Amino acid sequence: MNNHEFYSEYYKxxxxxxxxxxxxxxxxxxxxxxxxxxxxxxxxxxxxxAGTGSILSYLSKMDFATKYYALDxxxxxxxxxxxxxxxxxxxxxxxxxxxxxPYQDKQFDLVILSHVIExxxxxxxxxxxxxxxxxxxxxxxxxxxxxxxxxxxxxxxSRYREETGHIQWFTKQKFLILLCKTCNLNLxxxxxxxxxxxxxxxxxxxxxxxxNHLSLFIKKILRSISPNIYSLLLTDHCIALVSxxxxx
Numbered sequence: 001m002n003n004h005e006f007y008s009e010y011y012k013x014x015x016x017x018x019x020x021x022x023x024x025x026x027x028x029x030x031x032x033x034x035x036x037x038x039x040x041x042x043x044x045x046x047x048x049x050a051g052t053g054s055i056l057s058y059l060s061k062m063d064f065a066t067k068y069y070a071l072d073x074x075x076x077x078x079x080x081x082x083x084x085x086x087x088x089x090x091x092x093x094x095x096x097x098x099x100x101x102p103y104q105d106k107q108f109d110l111v112i113l114s115h116v117i118e119x120x121x122x123x124x125x126x127x128x129x130x131x132x133x134x135x136x137x138x139x140x141x142x143x144x145x146x147x148x149x150x151x152x153x154x155x156x157x158s159r160y161r162e163e164t165g166h167i168q169w170f171t172k173q174k175f176l177i178l179l180c181k182t183c184n185l186n187l188x189x190x191x192x193x194x195x196x197x198x199x200x201x202x203x204x205x206x207x208x209x210x211x212n213h214l215s216l217f218i219k220k221i222l223r224s225i226s227p228n229i230y231s232l233l234l235t236d237h238c239i240a241l242v243s244x245x246x247x248x
Contacts, residue, residue, distance in 0.1 A: 019052065024199055026054020029114045032193045033138050034064060036241045040136065042109045043067065048101070048130060049116035050093070053081035060087045065109070071096045101129050108134040115140060117178075118168045127183045131244040139179070140193070140239040145169040147233050172231060172238050185242040192227055193237045 033055070042065045047056055050070035060068060070081050070093040081093045096102065098120075111134040117123035118141050131137050144166065152158040160166075170178075172192075179185050195203075197216065204212050222230045230236060 023054045027058045030055045030058035044108045045110045046108045047112040057086045073098045103133040113139045118166045145171045189241040
C-alpha cells in the first residue's frame, strides 16, 4: 500500500476518539511551533500534510498569522479541512502529488512539516522543495531509532510500522544530518519536545492505571538525568527551525 492509499483509507475511517486525539495532538504541535518561532513575525502559513487541520485551527485561534494554506495527499483530509469553520483566514486547501509544491519561491513566511517526513521514502526531496517556498521551515519528527522500538519490532514482531506508516526512523543526529548536510539547510534552532501528561493519559484511555503513572514518572526522571540516554532507550520528539540560507 502506497502513501496515497494508506492515508485515503485512514481519513475515511476516522472515529470520534481519533478525531479527538488529533485535535489534542494538533494543539500540542502548534504550541511547539509557536515556541520555536520565538516571536518571529509570521503572516502567511502553509502546512504540508495538514491532516484534519488541527494545527492550523489552533494557530488560528491564537491569531498566529493572517493567512493559512493547507496541502495533503489525501482528498478525504482536505475535505475534512474545508468543512471546518474554525480556521479563520484559511485561503486554500488542496491535494498535491507529495513531491512538488504549486507555489512561488518564498511565497510564505512559514511552512510546517509536523510528523510528515518520517512517512516519506525520500524526505530530502520534500524538505528542499518546502524550503524553496518559505522564509522559515519548521519540522517536527519522532525519534524512533531506539532500543524500545527495535525490541518491539524485531523481538515482539509488532506491526508498528505498518500501523503508523512510518518509513524513516530518526535519531536526533540523523535528523540534523538530514537537514544540514543532506538538504544544506540553515539550522536556526532545535528543541526536544515531550508528550504532555494529558496527551499521554488520553492515549492510554481505559488502560490508565498505576503502571502507567509509574511508567510516566520513570520517564520524567530519566529525561531529567540525561535526555540523550532517554532518546537512545525510548521515543521522544524533536522540532527544528530552519531556512534555506546555509550556515550549519
